[in-house]
Amino acid sequence: MKRIPAVAARELASLFVSPVAYVVLTLYTLLAGFFFLLGVVSFVETLRQAQTFQAFDFLQQMNLNDALITPFLGSMSVVLIFVIPGVTMGLFASEKANGTDELLLTSPLTIWDIVLGKYLAAAAFVLLLGLLVGFFPALLFRYGDPELGKTAAGILGLVLTGMAYAAVGCFASSVTRSQMIAFILAFVILLLLLIMGAVAELGAMGSAAWLEGFLGWLSVGEHFENLSQGLVDTSDVAYFLVLVAVGLLLTKAAVESVRWR
Amino acid sequence: MIEARGLSKRYGDLVAVDGVSFQIGRGEVVGFLGPNGAGKTTTMRMLTGFLPPTDGTALIGGHDVFGEAQAARRAVGYLPETPPLYPEMDVQGYLRYVATIRDVPRGQRRAAVDQALERCGLGEVRRRVVGSLSKGFRQRVGLAGAIVHSPPVLILDEPTVGLDPIQIREIRSLIKELARGAGEHAVILSTHILAEVEAICGRVILIHRGRKVQDAPLVELTAGGRKLEEIFARETARDVVEEGAAEPAERAEPAEEAQP
Numbered sequence: 001m002k003r004i005p006a007v008a009a010r011e012l013a014s015l016f017v018s019p020v021a022y023v024v025l026t027l028y029t030l031l032a033g034f035f036f037l038l039g040v041v042s043f044v045e046t047l048r049q050a051q052t053f054q055a056f057d058f059l060q061q062m063n064l065n066d067a068l069i070t071p072f073l074g075s076m077s078v079v080l081i082f083v084i085p086g087v088t089m090g091l092f093a094s095e096k097a098n099g100t101d102e103l104l105l106t107s108p109l110t111i112w113d114i115v116l117g118k119y120l121a122a123a124a125f126v127l128l129l130g131l132l133v134g135f136f137p138a139l140l141f142r143y144g145d146p147e148l149g150k151t152a153a154g155i156l157g158l159v160l161t162g163m164a165y166a167a168v169g170c171f172a173s174s175v176t177r178s179q180m181i182a183f184i185l186a187f188v189i190l191l192l193l194l195i196m197g198a199v200a201e202l203g204a205m206g207s208a209a210w211l212e213g214f215l216g217w218l219s220v221g222e223h224f225e226n227l228s229q230g231l232v233d234t235s236d237v238a239y240f241l242v243l244v245a246v247g248l249l250l251t252k253a254a255v256e257s258v259r260w261r
Numbered sequence: 262m263i264e265a266r267g268l269s270k271r272y273g274d275l276v277a278v279d280g281v282s283f284q285i286g287r288g289e290v291v292g293f294l295g296p297n298g299a300g301k302t303t304t305m306r307m308l309t310g311f312l313p314p315t316d317g318t319a320l321i322g323g324h325d326v327f328g329e330a331q332a333a334r335r336a337v338g339y340l341p342e343t344p345p346l347y348p349e350m351d352v353q354g355y356l357r358y359v360a361t362i363r364d365v366p367r368g369q370r371r372a373a374v375d376q377a378l379e380r381c382g383l384g385e386v387r388r389r390v391v392g393s394l395s396k397g398f399r400q401r402v403g404l405a406g407a408i409v410h411s412p413p414v415l416i417l418d419e420p421t422v423g424l425d426p427i428q429i430r431e432i433r434s435l436i437k438e439l440a441r442g443a444g445e446h447a448v449i450l451s452t453h454i455l456a457e458v459e460a461i462c463g464r465v466i467l468i469h470r471g472r473k474v475q476d477a478p479l480v481e482l483t484a485g486g487r488k489l490e491e492i493f494a495r496e497t498a499r500d501v502v503e504e505g506a507a508e509p510a511e512r513a514e515p516a517e518e519a520q521p
Contacts, residue, residue: 006361017349103345106309107362
């Protein structure tokens with residue numbers, strides 16, 4: 001167990017000496033700023049119109065959380081499907097390309113040491129992304145009074161989504177030696193996870209209600225939405241944890257599979 | 262310290278290694294010889310537990326490489342054909358990492374790294390980034406990584422490839438020193454440079470087309486002024502005549518080919 005932090009620390013350090021970490025952090029923050037600005041501008045505009053038309057009922061209901069923070073976090077969660085594959089693509093693929101997998105697999109490290117160490121590094125990076133995004137809603141506490149609990153739940157949802165995506169990215173990286181393929185594979189899987197709900201809702205599955213229900217459950221959207229609306233339900237949290245567990249189990253199997261050939 | 266019992270590796274119909282057995286004791290330096298594609302790398306990978314054998318077992322210090330993987334791996338220092346380096350790390354950071362994952366206790370890590378740096382002549386480049394080093398230095402960093410945890414068993418896959426003559430001499434004397442010194446390491450090193458074997462090995466194991474064709478002390482082989490080169494040529498040629506008709510001509514090693 002004590003070796004996991006060593007693997008994680010090396011992985012994080014190598015993320016931060018490569019340009020990948022900086023490109024991802026810069027672009028993600030930039031996008032966050034852009035979406036946030038867009039949100040604020042449209043919030044102010046809506047407010048002004050409501051006042052002009054004296055729609056007092058509407059004004060009563062309008063709040064920073066529903067009109068600004070929740071949609072903002074929703075956009076940022078979609079952006080994650082581009083960002084996380086960039087972070088995770090090198091985790092295993094680069095070891096294979098470097099030949100360093102031979103070092104790891106002939107050392108006393110167990111496969112779980114390797115997989116968990118690398119995943120922890122990716123998860124730490126996700127936390128950093130969550131902090132950066134959290135900065136924007138935090139600004140609103142200075143100028144308005146959004147609900148703290150609801151905002152925190154939304155950011156938790158974003159971080160959990162990122163963690164689940166990172167596990168998927170780990171798996172994609174573990175099945176190939178090419179970082180490019182790892183990126184594309186992770187991106188496609190995440191995209192499928194994202195649109196699964198829409199497919200289920202369209203009724204494309206015909207009359208198989210259980211399949212529709214399953215695909216709906218599998219889709220990230222609903223679980224994230226619940227959290228971002230302030231509903232911290234164990235079943236939604238469990239969904240993300242299941243995704244992490246499945247991703248890591250598959251990764252472990254893929255790393256181990258070099259021994260089967 | 263190192264024992265192979267009927268090691269075989271097959272990839273479908275391809276037989277890369279075919280029933281190889283040998284034992285190597287403390288203080289022995291064994292040259293593992295064979296033409297390219299003879300199965301040297303595959304055999305070494307099976308000894309280190311990187312590849313599971315199709316048949317047979319490998320034991321390191323009495324521990325089954327797969328049954329008691331942890332104990333066996335702790336006892337091995339392994340330098341693969343391409344040194345497993347992280348180009349973005351600096352030399353001492355890399356060695357510290359290797360020492361950590363090789364279970365060197367925290368308090369002894371610094372000393373272990375310093376010793377490995379010194380033994381491999383890396384003192385002046387300890388803070389350099391691995392990716393910026395010349396091939397010779399990288400090879401030495403790889404070797405330093407293999408010995409940083411003072412393993413009783415060393416498995417070196419072509420340790421002097423790509424080095425200049427002076428570096429080759431240094432590495433050779435280092436390997437000899439490791440075998441003779443207080444540690445009494447058991448060393449197996451693969452090569453196809455016959456002069457290297459004559460310079461440092463006490464014993465020769467020759468494999469050809471995946472089979473062991475010769476296993477004898479060097480002095481015995483070269484007794485009466487015979488050249489190792491002649492023996493090598495004779496053994497590898499004889500096999501072709503004996504098996505050429507029955508066996509497929511190609512005996513490639515897929516694992517080796519997979520290397521970039």
